Amino acid sequence: MLKADNIVTYRQFLAAAGLTWCLFGILIGRFFQIQILEYDWYSQKANSNRIRKVTTTAPRGLILDRNGQILVDNFPTYVLTAIPWELSDKGEKFEFISTVIGLDSNTVSKSYKKYYRGRFNPTRLAKDLTFDQVSRLEESRINLQGVYYENFPERYFPSRIRGSHIFGIVKEVDRDVRNSLRNKEEYELGDMIGWSGIEKRYENYLKGERGIIFYEVDAFGRELGYVKDLEPTDPEPGMNIITTLDLDIQYFIEGIMKNRKGVILVGLGDSGEILGAVSAPDFDPELFTGLILETTWNEIRNNPEKPLLNRFLQGMYPPGSIVKSVTQAALLEKADFDPNTFFHCDGSYQFGDRLFGCWWQEGHGELDLTGAMVNSCDIYFYKAVQYLELDQLAEMFIEFGFGEATQIDIPGEVYGLVPDKDYMNKKHGRYNWSKGALLNICIGQGEVLVTPIQVLNYLNLLATRGNAYRPHLVMVDELPVNEIPTLKDETWDRIISDMRLIITDENGTGKNAEPDIPGMLVYGKTGTAENAHGESHAWFIGWAEYADQKYSVVILLENAGSGGKVAAPIAKMIFNEIYKSDKLVYK
Amino acid sequence: MILPRSTEFRELPIHILWSALFLTSVGLVVLKSISQHSSGAFFQNPFSKQLLFLIPAVILCIVIYHTPRSFIHKYSYALYLLGIILVILPFFGAPQAGTHRWLYVGLPFTLQPSEFVKICTITALARYLSDHNLQMKKFTSVIIPIILVLFPTIIILQQPDLGTAIIMIAPILPMLYWAGASFFHLFLLLAPIFSMLTAFHTLAFTTWAVLLALIIFISRPKFMMGLILFFGNIFLGLFSPVLWNGLKPYQQNRILTLVNPGDDPLGAAYQIIQSKTAIGSGGLVGKGWGAGTQTQLKFLPVQESDFILSVMGEELGFIAIAVVLFVFGYFSVQILKFSYLSKDRFSSLVMIGCATVFISHVFVNTAMTVGLIPVKGLPFPFISAGGSFLITSYIMLGLVLKLSINYSD
Numbered sequence: 001m002l003k004a005d006n007i008v009t010y011r012q013f014l015a016a017a018g019l020t021w022c023l024f025g026i027l028i029g030r031f032f033q034i035q036i037l038e039y040d041w042y043s044q045k046a047n048s049n050r051i052r053k054v055t056t057t058a059p060r061g062l063i064l065d066r067n068g069q070i071l072v073d074n075f076p077t078y079v080l081t082a083i084p085w086e087l088s089d090k091g092e093k094f095e096f097i098s099t100v101i102g103l104d105s106n107t108v109s110k111s112y113k114k115y116y117r118g119r120f121n122p123t124r125l126a127k128d129l130t131f132d133q134v135s136r137l138e139e140s141r142i143n144l145q146g147v148y149y150e151n152f153p154e155r156y157f158p159s160r161i162r163g164s165h166i167f168g169i170v171k172e173v174d175r176d177v178r179n180s181l182r183n184k185e186e187y188e189l190g191d192m193i194g195w196s197g198i199e200k201r202y203e204n205y206l207k208g209e210r211g212i213i214f215y216e217v218d219a220f221g222r223e224l225g226y227v228k229d230l231e232p233t234d235p236e237p238g239m240n241i242i243t244t245l246d247l248d249i250q251y252f253i254e255g256i257m258k259n260r261k262g263v264i265l266v267g268l269g270d271s272g273e274i275l276g277a278v279s280a281p282d283f284d285p286e287l288f289t290g291l292i293l294e295t296t297w298n299e300i301r302n303n304p305e306k307p308l309l310n311r312f313l314q315g316m317y318p319p320g321s322i323v324k325s326v327t328q329a330a331l332l333e334k335a336d337f338d339p340n341t342f343f344h345c346d347g348s349y350q351f352g353d354r355l356f357g358c359w360w361q362e363g364h365g366e367l368d369l370t371g372a373m374v375n376s377c378d379i380y381f382y383k384a385v386q387y388l389e390l391d392q393l394a395e396m397f398i399e400f401g402f403g404e405a406t407q408i409d410i411p412g413e414v415y416g417l418v419p420d421k422d423y424m425n426k427k428h429g430r431y432n433w434s435k436g437a438l439l440n441i442c443i444g445q446g447e448v449l450v451t452p453i454q455v456l457n458y459l460n461l462l463a464t465r466g467n468a469y470r471p472h473l474v475m476v477d478e479l480p481v482n483e484i485p486t487l488k489d490e491t492w493d494r495i496i497s498d499m500r501l502i503i504t505d506e507n508g509t510g511k512n513a514e515p516d517i518p519g520m521l522v523y524g525k526t527g528t529a530e531n532a533h534g535e536s537h538a539w540f541i542g543w544a545e546y547a548d549q550k551y552s553v554v555i556l557l558e559n560a561g562s563g564g565k566v567a568a569p570i571a572k573m574i575f576n577e578i579y580k581s582d583k584l585v586y587k
Numbered sequence: 588m589i590l591p592r593s594t595e596f597r598e599l600p601i602h603i604l605w606s607a608l609f610l611t612s613v614g615l616v617v618l619k620s621i622s623q624h625s626s627g628a629f630f631q632n633p634f635s636k637q638l639l640f641l642i643p644a645v646i647l648c649i650v651i652y653h654t655p656r657s658f659i660h661k662y663s664y665a666l667y668l669l670g671i672i673l674v675i676l677p678f679f680g681a682p683q684a685g686t687h688r689w690l691y692v693g694l695p696f697t698l699q700p701s702e703f704v705k706i707c708t709i710t711a712l713a714r715y716l717s718d719h720n721l722q723m724k725k726f727t728s729v730i731i732p733i734i735l736v737l738f739p740t741i742i743i744l745q746q747p748d749l750g751t752a753i754i755m756i757a758p759i760l761p762m763l764y765w766a767g768a769s770f771f772h773l774f775l776l777l778a779p780i781f782s783m784l785t786a787f788h789t790l791a792f793t794t795w796a797v798l799l800a801l802i803i804f805i806s807r808p809k810f811m812m813g814l815i816l817f818f819g820n821i822f823l824g825l826f827s828p829v830l831w832n833g834l835k836p837y838q839q840n841r842i843l844t845l846v847n848p849g850d851d852p853l854g855a856a857y858q859i860i861q862s863k864t865a866i867g868s869g870g871l872v873g874k875g876w877g878a879g880t881q882t883q884l885k886f887l888p889v890q891e892s893d894f895i896l897s898v899m900g901e902e903l904g905f906i907a908i909a910v911v912l913f914v915f916g917y918f919s920v921q922i923l924k925f926s927y928l929s930k931d932r933f934s935s936l937v938m939i940g941c942a943t944v945f946i947s948h949v950f951v952n953t954a955m956t957v958g959l960i961p962v963k964g965l966p967f968p969f970i971s972a973g974g975s976f977l978i979t980s981y982i983m984l985g986l987v988l989k990l991s992i993n994y995s996d
Contacts, residue, residue: 004717004932008765008939013927016761016939017920023950024916028909030957034867035905042867046901049864050880218884 051227052217055188058208059153061238063167063198065247066273066475072167072199075156075289078129078149080137081122082112085222086146093144094125100140101126101133122148124190155192155289161250165279165310166243166473168197168410169288197310197410198241198473208238242475244273252577253278256570261305262537262557263312263452265471266574269460269543269550271479272469279311312452313413317556319444320529320563321359321376321509322455322539323397325462325495327385327442328373330396332491335387339369339494345379351436356382359528373498376509376526376564378443385442386435393441394420397448399485401457407480408453409472416454419447445530455541456554461485462499463523463543463550465492499523503542512568513542515575521545522575526563535559540567544575551578600925600991606918607969607984611641613911614970617899620877621891633891633972640974644981651985659986660933663710667735670707673700674742687746699975701743701751706982708739709758709940716766717932729772732759749838750951750963757947758940765939766932771806775816782824787831792824858888859958866900866908866957873904891972893964896956911970912953919946925991934990941983 034042063072080097087093094112098105108125115124125147129137134149155170157163170192171177177193178184186207187193193207194200214230215223226232244267253264257280266276283300300307309315331337347363349356358364358378364371372380385393397403403418417423419441424433427447440446450458453471460468466487470480487495502510503522510524524542531537538560543552553574555567615637622634651659677687677700689697712735719728740755760773778799785791799820803813831839865881874880879901881887890898900908919942926938945968952967954960966973968980 006927006929006932006935007767008927008929008935010927012764013923016764016923016942020919020923020942020946021916023946024912024919026959027950027953027957028912030954030959031866031900031905031908031912034863034957035870035900035908038867039870042864043870045864046868046881046886049861049886050884216880216884219886224884 050216050218051230052215052223054213054215056211056213056235057150057152057191058210058235059237060155060170060192060199060208061202061206062240063206064240064242065159065245065250066243066275067247068242069159069247071157071159071161071163071243071245071247073156073158074153076131077127077152077154078131078134079127079152080125080129080134080147080149082125082147083122084116084146088145093147096140096143097125097137097147100136101129122150127152128154155285157285159247159251161247161254162282162285163245163250163254163277164197164282164285165312166197166245166277166410167285168199168201169195169285170199171195171288196412198243201410202241202474205241206238209236211235243473244268244271244275244475245277245473246275248581249574249578250276250278252276252581253574256573260557260560262560263315263554264556264570264574265312265452265456265552265554266578267456267460267471267552269463269468269552272457272460272471272482273475274456274471274473275551277312277473279309279313279315281305281307283307310410310412311556312456313408313410314451315556316414316416316449316451317537318446318529318531319448319450319455320527320537320539321378321444322525322527322541322563323402323444323448323450323458324373324376324381324442325499325525326396326400326402326458327381327388327393328369328495328498329400329485329487329491330388330393331369331384332494333487334392334396337384337387341384342366342368343372343380343383345377347379349379349382351382351439352434354436356439370494370498370501373525374501374505374508376502381442382439385438388438388442389421390419390424390435390438390441391421393438394418396485399483400461401482402448402450402454406451406453406457407470409474409476413453414451416451417447417449423447444527452554452556455539455556456552457482459541459543459552459554460550462495463545463552465496496523499525499542502526509564510540510542510568510571512564513540513571513575515544515572515579517546517575517579519546520575520579522571524568524571526568528561528563531559533559535561538563538566540564540571542568542571544578546579551575600921600988603918603921603925603984603987603991606914606921607980609914610911610918610969613899613907614895614967614972616876617895617902617970618891618972620879620902621882621895621898623877624883636974637972637977640977644978647978648981648985648988651982652989654989656934656990659710659937659989660714663707663714666707667711670700670704671739671742674704674739676700677746686748688748699973701739701746701748701755702975702979703982704739704743705751705755705944706941706979706986708736708755709762709944710937710986711735712759712762713933713936713940716762716936729763729768729776732763733776747835747838748964750965753951753963754944754947754965758943761939761943762936765926765936771802771808774802778816778820779823782820783827783830786824786827795824796821858894858962859955861886861888862894862897862956863958865894865897869901869904871905873900873902873907876902878902889964892966893952893962893971894956895971896953896967899970900956912949915945915949915968919949922987922991925987929990937990938987941987944983945980 059074062070065071094108095105098108103126111125112123137144173187173189173191173193178187178189181187194203199206211232211234213232214227216225216227217223249266253266253276257264257278260280262280264278265274267274287296332339344366345358345364347358347361364375364377367375367377367380397418403416405413405415424437437446441448456471461482466484468482470482472480500521500523502508503514503524509526513524514522522542522544524540527539529537529539538557540555540563543550553571555570557567560566615634618634618637622632677690680691683689688699688701690700691697712732715732715735736756736759740752743752743755760776764773781795785795800817803817861881865879865887868881879898881901882890882898887894887897922938922942926935926942929935929938948965948968951960951963951965955963966976
């Protein structure tokens with residue numbers, strides 16, 4: 001046994017040893033390549049493996065009134081979540097949670113199914129929990145392993161007012177919303193985004209910045225704690241927005257418009273700041289803070305009174321006689337018209353083959369231009385407007401800001417309509433309309449359509465002889481400059497003194513607006529706009545001068561009848577309220 | 588270590604022993620890092636499990652060291668048969684994880700008999716090649732050794748365990764080379780493998796066919812023999828696509844994953860990617876013991892055995908890896924050296940066989956962790972956790988230590 005000699009040669013040994021070292025050399029070289037040469041790449045890869053970036057919600061900025069009163073606030077609600085893999089006896093726990101927070105247990109499990117994204121991801125069970133509900137759950141913490149809650153700031157409205165059309169609504173960012181955004185990387189699903197009104201226009205200021213927390217996760221995606229070298233950043237709350245609104249005035253005019261349909265705008269004539277704005281009917285803004293029920297939403301959307309329509313921006317109305325001052329200005333500026341010209345009004349006027357009537361069917365008799373303004377006589381204007389071309393009148397409308405955006409600082413504004421020759425040619429054909437159209441337009445009927453916010457701007461321009469700034473809702477450092485109508489001083493004088501007479505004259509259509517407050521001078525114009533939807537819209541526009549301050553008021557009551565009878569008394573109430581509540585000190 | 592006689596200690600290939608003990612200690616350090624957060628039972632903890640298995644491993648190593656050389660030689664065929672029986676036994680039990688690799692022995696752990704069969708095959712092969720004063724230049728003398736190896740290999744393939752099967756085949760070429768087989772014959776043994784591998788690529792296959800023809804022409808076998816060899820290989824190559832389709836899908840996947848790791852990110856390729864990420868992110872000096880994120884956060888799979896080198900690469904860095912591989916290279920070449928210095932052929936062949944098993948284990952395991960070859964479930968000798976293989980390694984160590992001393996018996 002074991003007799004056979006070893007016949008291995010030194011050469012064979014060298015070959016085997018050489019091959020062995022070669023293999024080990026290859027392996028060491030490969031490690032050198034991965035660990036030294038490609039270190040950066042793999043290092044980054046290992047980090048992205050283990051680090052999960054989680055962001056925390058930033059509370060939206062508050063919306064305040066001009067005196068610092070909070071109009072839109074955040075309410076700390078809680079979102080209840082569960083980590084599925086930590087959760088045992090789901091049904092039992094959902095049942096328990098439901099009874100504690102007073103919800104249907106179906107709602108909880110439905111939500112669980114809807115938001116489930118994996119065993120280790122927090123899954124939403126319920127939203128809008130109050131601190132009280134959460135603390136009741138906290139008492140039974142021991143039975144609720146795997147159930148967590150997160151703070152979720154939600155919009156709420158602590159003041160007495162609604163302001164639904166001013167503030168607008170916020171919306172939960174879902175997949176569709178997120179895809180429609182240009183800056184979608186700044187939003188996460190479940191975030192709130194301003195969807196209309198100030199919330200939308202000032203979204204970039206209000207939204208704040210999310211906080212970032214870096215969690216270390218294991219291969220199963222479970223969070224194990226913070227990453228040591230990466231500092232978390234706290235969420236940065238959004239900036240507060242100070243509006244030009246006055247809480248008391250807004251509350252007062254919202255009260256007036258309860259059960260009415262239309263618009264009230266109250267503003268400061270010079271600066272264009274809006275003190276109050278109501279579009280009625282409106283909706284309860286609280287409805288949109290949390291999850292809105294399908295039925296409630298449909299109810300609001302299908303309501304024939306259109307509560308979602310922001311009437312002062314998006315309602316296009318025939319202005320009626322409130323724009324007679326525009327015609328007046330056009331006559332004085334564009335045509336060679338003597339304001340002392342007398343015309344006779346007998347209640348109707350034949351033009352071509354059509355008979356045009358005055359609102360006062362018995363006729364006003366002999367009138368000059370001032371008399372025609374005070375009595376709001378239509379016949380006088382039918383006759384006087386013969387001195388004008390349509391385009392001249394249209395130009396004057398545009399100088400007063402009609403037919404274009406007022407650039408108010410909430411989105412959705414419509415332009416209204418100022419018909420000129422081109423428009424009429426396009427609409428009716430070059431030879432199919434006559435100067436008769438001018439007769440309608442000069443008294444604010446026919447094709448011309450305005451928005452109440454344009455009317456407010458127009459009113460402010462009248463009150464300030466063209467020096468008013470554009471109407472706006474948020475306090476700004478640089479007031480938005482208007483395009484100033486270039487009228488002669490005499491024209492301004494005449495327009496303004498006529499508007500004063502409308503209030504003070506015995507026959508003045510606006511005399512119901514006179515508040516009889518010593519030191520307060522009220523100027524105004526009424527309007528009764530015929531329309532296709534039933535009774536006439538009642539208009540009153542006017543301003544009160546008191547100690548160098550001008551308070552402008554625009555009132556529009558849809559289908560309410562005569563402006564002088566219905567709208568003017570409301571203006572009086574508002575002027576009285578301004579006086580009584582010591583709001584005469586604005587500067 | 589208790590040694591029989593003080594005189595022998597000087598003769599003992601002490602560098603081999605120290606290298607093995609060093610690698611074992613490194614393995615324990617790494618296993619301790621993996622185990623520090625493990626809260627399972629004693630046997631769930633790879634570190635304590637490894638420590639426990641070290642006891643029988645060291646005892647067996649000493650026993651083997653004290654076994655007379657003639658005894659090993661005498662009973663090598665009997666051991667071979669015993670090994671075959673052991674490897675067949677698991678087929679009588681219920682399959683575990685779809686395989687018949689493990690044998691229940693009534694203990695809280697299982698044994699993997701295929702590990703021990705590696706040794707039995709080496710000793711049996713060594714005995715056959717040394718007993719028969721073979722004319723190794725003749726091709727026919729190669730047939731019986733091949734059958735000796737293929738028999739257990741085919742059984743292991745049925746378990747199925749492709750990795751171990753490859754290790755089983757590995758020693759035959761070096762042992763035949765050691766026993767004096769001609770280069771041409773060894774080439775003919777390897778030729779079918781090349782024929783099969785190149786068959787999937789037209790240019791490669793053409794190049795191979797030309798090379799094959801050239802080598803056959805230079806070696807000048809009998810004309811008919813040359814023709815048979817050439818066309819046999821060509822036909823094998825042509826049939827390989829058919830054979831490929833006969834492979835199990837998981838085997839195909841493992842091979843394909845190497846070609847394109849992006850295809851299967853959560854399967855085998857996922858493991859390779861996580862392993863490379865662990866190693867690469869370790870850099871020169873590593874992230875620190877117990878601080879490897881890939882390891883501790885469990886991104887790295889089978890980290891206590893197949894991917895233990897990735898743990899080391901991540902936590903201890905390139906320097907540690909280079910030292911371990913260098914020590915292992917030194918360990919292997921030392922065995923080769925004593926194999927060359929051995930006086931009798933049997934000892935020399937056993938040692939080259941053991942060296943081949945060690946080297947191929949290291950190569951397959953390491954190349955796998957760095958994405959050079961497909962994922963093969965093979966442990967790293969002395970370092971990876973795994974009782975059966977640890978014991979096998981120590982038995983081989985005992986054999987090497989015993990047989991490298993020329994003056995005993």
